[in-house]
Amino acid sequence: MAKKALVVLAEGFEEIEAVTPIDILRRAGLEVIVAGLTGRLVKGSRAIIVQADKILDDVINDDFDALILPGGSMGAKHLAESDKVTSLIRNVMLKGKIIAAICAAPALVLYPKGILKGRSVTGFPGIGLESAKDVKYKTDRVVIDGNIITSRGAGTSMEFALAILEILTDAKTAKKVKEAVLA
């Protein structure tokens, strides 16, 4: 059965960071559920409005192989403040599923939950993760440490998406999609 990923969109999400993994994973035939945090029409950081497939409430108890959190500082702030997202992250960690966060999301959403402790991570520069003593901060464009995948910003979205795809499938599938999109 195809692997299943959940992407949560909150008002202020970074559009490239959200759309790239959805697109890339669907190209490989994976099931991607795009869920709006509070409603179906969600406005991004650059005012692009995406109509989510579902609202988060409708899928919160479903099983997923990966939870994907885009950045955008306001979007990440909204995700960070949501009890539902906290509960999703807790479940993903308990089940050892994949959690993938980019840009502001590692620092603002994942770090405060304590799940990055001792992990190699990256994120958007200058929002606190570099100075956190309990993580191993890297400047690589994508960092994979166990089940946690982190990346840096809109310009690293393609590498981020392909890394998630490779973890959920295999190197051959990721290479095929990479070549098909000329990345």
Add this chain to the structure above:
Amino acid sequence: MAKKALVVLAEGFEEIEAVTPIDILRRAGLEVIVAGLTGRLVKGSRAIIVQADKILDDVINDDFDALILPGGSMGAKHLAESDKVTSLIRNVMLKGKIIAAICAAPALVLYPKGILKGRSVTGFPGIGLESAKDVKYKTDRVVIDGNIITSRGAGTSMEFALAILEILTDAKTAKKVKEAVLA
């Protein structure tokens, strides 16, 4: 006054190719109008639904500094079949404004209108542009020839967007945005 760009979304548009230039140009403060070809809710090639700002009819007579056409083979086919898009392209060419097309759009939308004659261009491989005797086909990721900017696929969207931005503003502005997104 900020430069103004029009992005036309047709059912089947490639999401990364559309969202990346909209996002990147708006980051630099440019005005970007996202217009749906026939309606405001437009479903992309990977089933991501974007709510356009306008429908094309509402803005067809406005002045723009650039017309941006995303790919996705079905999306490009719909653009190619539209008399409104033909008229837009004719006006952009007459006024010497920028026309930017990526992936399937150069071959399916621009080439049949005859505007690529003698021009250096690129596009998604294998859909006919390589064998066209009246264009200078390149395999570069972005090709700029006068007012026509072409690019290859979803994976070249960031370079495509930054090239459009540089043409509409300047190298310094494009470099600043490139660095801000870590591209």
